[in-house]
Amino acid sequence: MYIPDSYLEQVIRDDVPSVDLTTHVLGIGEEPGAIEYFTRDDAVLCGTEEAARIYAMLGCTVDDFKPSGTLLEAGDTFLHAHGNSGQLHMGWKCCLNIFEYYSALSTKTKKMVDAAHRANPRCEVLTTRKSMTGTKLFDTKAILVGGAFPHRLGLSETVLIFDHHLTFYGGLDKFIADLPDIKAKVCEKKLFIETGIEDAPRLVEAGVDGVQLDKVPVEDVAALVPRLRAINPRVTIIAAGGVNLTNAEAYAGTGVDGLATTCLHFAKPLDMSVRMKRLS
Numbered sequence: 001m002y003i004p005d006s007y008l009e010q011v012i013r014d015d016v017p018s019v020d021l022t023t024h025v026l027g028i029g030e031e032p033g034a035i036e037y038f039t040r041d042d043a044v045l046c047g048t049e050e051a052a053r054i055y056a057m058l059g060c061t062v063d064d065f066k067p068s069g070t071l072l073e074a075g076d077t078f079l080h081a082h083g084n085s086g087q088l089h090m091g092w093k094c095c096l097n098i099f100e101y102y103s104a105l106s107t108k109t110k111k112m113v114d115a116a117h118r119a120n121p122r123c124e125v126l127t128t129r130k131s132m133t134g135t136k137l138f139d140t141k142a143i144l145v146g147g148a149f150p151h152r153l154g155l156s157e158t159v160l161i162f163d164h165h166l167t168f169y170g171g172l173d174k175f176i177a178d179l180p181d182i183k184a185k186v187c188e189k190k191l192f193i194e195t196g197i198e199d200a201p202r203l204v205e206a207g208v209d210g211v212q213l214d215k216v217p218v219e220d221v222a223a224l225v226p227r228l229r230a231i232n233p234r235v236t237i238i239a240a241g242g243v244n245l246t247n248a249e250a251y252a253g254t255g256v257d258g259l260a261t262t263c264l265h266f267a268k269p270l271d272m273s274v275r276m277k278r279l280s
Contacts, residue, residue: 029086104267109146119253126151210236
């Protein structure tokens, strides 16, 4: 996962626009010290590689850290660094925020992936592009660390057609009639369309690469999947709309290829903290 230095520098600047006034006023900025991060919650760890880079940018030395994806138990420590007090305090909260927010996403993601794979090891969890503006890089890393994949990172990827597109295009009938020409324009890309129970068989018959079944109840998806596979065994079928931790296993058990969800972009931050000590 590539996260540029400029992004991490902005993370620092958001918390330290110029000077750490408290450390400066107390006159303790040059005092040598060490910091260690620990968790009070079980977690799938995320963000230590970037935190280590942040501390290096601030002039600290990172002694060791556990890699993203490590399964932590409450009480575990996962990053140690040393430097002067001013450097340590500048890195303290911006790194803690990364750990608490994005380890929460990784932890929630793994729970949903595990639930889906219990019912269907070939069904993948896919996240929508509804992440909060400005958080996409860390958000995407957390989702990958948890074992899911981005559904689409942006509009330049897979062709995904919604009702809104058809409104401007001239309707479903015109789209189906023009489908061979449309697919020819994007011969290197997959063409998916969001649809419901009634139109899905017709669209698969017309030759779309995949259908995204939006807000279709589990029992209806279970009945529809074999019908669609009978038309085209290679068609990709995604369940979307309202898919979450409580129903992921049931939806995966219908035989769909993937579960598209927004719920993994949001999670209650985990309870993590630091210990600092003076070295002298």
